[in-house]
Amino acid sequence: MTEIRIDDLPVRDELRGKSPYGAPQLDVPVQLNTNENPYPLPEPLVARIAERVAEAARGLNRYPDRDAVELRTELARYLTRTGKHPVALENVWAANGSNEVLQQLLQTFGGPGRTAIGFEPSYSMHALIARGTGTGWISGPRNEDFTVDVEAAAAAIAEHRPDVVFITSPNNPTGTAVAADTVLALYEAAQAAKPSVVVVDEAYVEFSHRDSLLPLIEGRPNLVVSRTMSKAFGAAGLRLGYLAAHPAVVDAVQLVRLPYHLSAVTQATALAALEHTDTLLGYVEQLKAERDRLVTELRALGYRVTDSDANFVQFGKFPDTHATWRRILDRGVLVRDNGVPGWLRVTAGTPEENDAFLDAVRELMKEQER
């Protein structure tokens, strides 16, 4: 049989020769490569999910609540409680992971003939979702230390006049938080240039030393804050992301969302998880302490480490990043090679997992000394 590849099919030109998002899912003892929360959901929450899902199952002959009103109300309550800014149902929208939220935003504000900018290295999915929605991608600059250079970033916005601006804070894969002043300066630059929509991706904000940028949505209808339950809530398998913005943004994304996109099972599960917010945020505190320990110990070993506000740490520098990644993997620990030359990223796991990782890199150091 002749082998048929993607490029033999009549796929869209911009998809030709491209690769899908593909963090390796390898079966190794210590998996610290995709910024997941290492703690399984607590048993009382698992029981509550079973209860709420059973309830939802009795109504599965019907379509789910298209507007996810109860869930959005609870997400608004959570944001109000933790984000130092009051938001309500009409400010919040939810979808299957924040990736779907971002896709809906690009379908609404990007698309063919339009462009989006991100300051790289940053979350690779921003560029991939842009491509999938036919949005042109512009790679904006970042400083050597991975902070955002406000002047250079504003200049890139003024030059390219993008329709969508992504600001990831804390940034993935570097862990770098972005100051509110920087976001405001780039928002002003984006409004002067176009005006365009500024998406602040706060997937990791619960792990940050800084407050959420949520209050910035006040009086700025073109500013969107995107969030997820995949990281802090320890529910990557749930697929629940959400945004907070002016109610007009929530109305706008409904023009592109598929009807009934959030299943009744997803809504029930997310609601159960939100009932256990305090327990889950307790794990976040433990992970922040472990993140700080990784930073301290890696620096003590002589590695360079980027300051981190997330649940992961970027460390280096290595002459051959991929070879180092492999040697850590050979010791049973999977970290992430994000393609940032010289740097690797490790997710903060349980204390035992982090010890295993630190033992592995300690051995690497010793080998190099020999």
Ligand SMILES: *Cc1c(COP(=O)(O)O)cnc(C)c1O
């Ligand atoms: C993990 C991550 C997301 C979350 O994606 P989900 O679809 O919600 O799982 C979004 N943005 C960034 C920067 C991330 O690292």
